Amino acid sequence: MNRTDVLRHIMSLRNGDPMIIGPGLANYAIAEADEPLTIYNMDMPYATPMALGMALGWSTRRVISIEGDGSLLAGPGVLSTIARYQPKNLLIFVFDNGTDIEQLGRAAGLKNTRTVHDLDAAKSAVSAAFTEPGPWLVVAKIDKQDRPTERRPHSLPMYVYEAGLIFHRAALQERSAKK
Numbered sequence: 001m002n003r004t005d006v007l008r009h010i011m012s013l014r015n016g017d018p019m020i021i022g023p024g025l026a027n028y029a030i031a032e033a034d035e036p037l038t039i040y041n042m043d044m045p046y047a048t049p050m051a052l053g054m055a056l057g058w059s060t061r062r063v064i065s066i067e068g069d070g071s072l073l074a075g076p077g078v079l080s081t082i083a084r085y086q087p088k089n090l091l092i093f094v095f096d097n098g099t100d101i102e103q104l105g106r107a108a109g110l111k112n113t114r115t116v117h118d119l120d121a122a123k124s125a126v127s128a129a130f131t132e133p134g135p136w137l138v139v140a141k142i143d144k145q146d147r148p149t150e151r152r153p154h155s156l157p158m159y160v161y162e163a164g165l166i167f168h169r170a171a172l173q174e175r176s177a178k179k
């Protein structure tokens with residue numbers, strides 16, 4: 001299984017949900033279907049901590065964190081905080097090519113966790129995360145099929161700082177429209 005196929009499934013269900021992406025390769029596939037409520041290239045290990053804060057502060061919205069095993073392992077303490085506050089609207093998807101991240105989540109006290117090894121299992125776990133209350137931790141064991149063969153230039157098709165401002169504007173607009 002490769003990360004691009006799983007990401008396509010996540011993006012097909014996303015429907016504008018706020019999303020924060022860690023610094024790994026997932027950014028490129030997500031940028032191809034850019035949506036306003038996306039924060040790209042968050043430094044490790046802050047994608048999930050920021051998504052947690054956002055999920056707690058914006059409970060009417062499903063909030064998605066996209067992580068690599070490297071970036072989640074840089075700050076695994078956040079899993080305990082998630083287990084403590086239990087935000088039902090938080091979904092964490094981890095692309096793992098090394099560590100047993102699900103065990104880390106279970107040890108922290110998370111209940112809705114899955115590790116998936118093929119695309120069918122990934123699609124069903126992702127779909128469950130989008131329909132059943134969270135917090136969710138879905139770990140996809142991935143191979144290197146979709147890794148670029150050449151080192152690509154380190155840039156996304158948008159300016160990451162500008163994408164942060166677009167997120168801020170879109171979030172404020174949505175919240176003031178509801179008042």
Ligand SMILES: Cc1ncc(C[n+]2csc(CCOP(=O)(O)OP(=O)(O)O)c2C)c(N)n1
Pocket residue numbers: 022023024025026042043044045067068069070071072095097
């Ligand atoms: C604080 C910090 N240190 C170092 C980096 C540089 N960096 C960017 S991506 C990355 C590896 C991330 O690994 P992983 O989360 O497993 O993602 P993958 O390489 O599988 O896409 C590193 C170390 C960073 N973004 N932030």
